[in-house]
Amino acid sequence: MDANGVVIVGGGLAGQRCCERLRRRGYEGRVRMVCAEPIRPYDRPPLSKELLAGDDRAISFRDEAWYRDNEVELLLGTRAEQLEPTDRTVVAATGERIRYDKLLIATGAAPRTLPAAERFANVHMLRTVADAHALRDALHPGSHLVVIGAGFIGLEVASTARRLGVQVTLVEAAATPLETVLGAGVGGWFAGVHSEEGVRLELSTAIEDFRGNGRVEELRLRDGRTIECNSVLVAIGVAPALDWTGLDTVGDLPDVHVAGDAAGGQHWEAAAQQGAAAADAMLGLDPPRAQLPSFWSDQYGTRIQYLGDARRADSLEVDGSPTDRDFTALFTCAGRPVAALVVGRPRALPAMRRLIGASNGTQD
């Protein structure tokens, strides 16, 4: 590599793991991180949990001294606005032209929006610290939050909001939460837990209309019923944030890598692994061994861990007590373990990992 070194666009986990790995592998060239937000790279899982609950814990990955000591230049508050691959240049919103020898695109994902809701001041999304602070300010005890979308973000926010004494209604188009990821059986368990915790669930439906003057005061469901509310969270999934490049595709550009949510990774561990793998690829090292996809969630004080990919499963075995929030669900496909959901018993995870890893060839 030459004097321009590595440029990482995006201040999330994938970008952070890339710069850490580059330095740990002895790369001595220039490393710059182009971060749209005005703060140091930070970890996002607390946004729907601890941070939303009012715990202003430090969520930055590293302190200022770390970046100085490791000679990683942070270009904070710098939004990338265009990629010019023939010039090996990222153009910032300020007009600044940032040249690279190797580029990592780690700009994450943008939440999907509901155009009909966008004009209202009390409609929230949750992706950044600023989003989390804005939502937190709306979560007064006794107020009513409508969460649209029962994916992991929606479920975690519902859990946090209930703990804060907020009334919550969860609206989901599918018949259960997480149906496409975990199937209706396990999805039904999530519905039961949230219902027990006082969340009102409106499943297999959608919002027809948002009513109010500047702020949403009432939502109308497809069947004509209405829900009064004080605030709304739209959590209907994300899409890779690549529009800024101005290109149709970034997959085959020379010396350009993509990692994390921007690459369709969609969860924390994928972003961590892909960021590190991008660093190895830039340095011409062998790619790290693939790990089983996995993630975790905390809801109502229960730890939920998930391994593998249940979407191809044809059968499900449950061990333990779902009503006590203490069980494992093992998903199999033609008798072969492909995924597991481990609820309230982290001790069961290593055995599940061995079982699924062995049948998927990711472990010895």
Place this chain on the structure above:
Amino acid sequence: MALRIEIDEAACAAHGDCEHVAPEVFRVDDVAVVIGSAPPDRLIEAAAACPSTAITVIDDETGEQVYP
């Protein structure tokens, strides 16, 4: 009780929760590494914080697994 810690490097995703709980015991680079020790309660709390359940705590005298 003398405890020993093992880290499953294939499972560790370097979340950093162990280091957050017990920075005197764990440092997280590519994966978590053990750099020190602490009383049993603290070791178990750190192991239980791991989202990947990648940390095993073993009683060094009996060989018995204390966590997970």
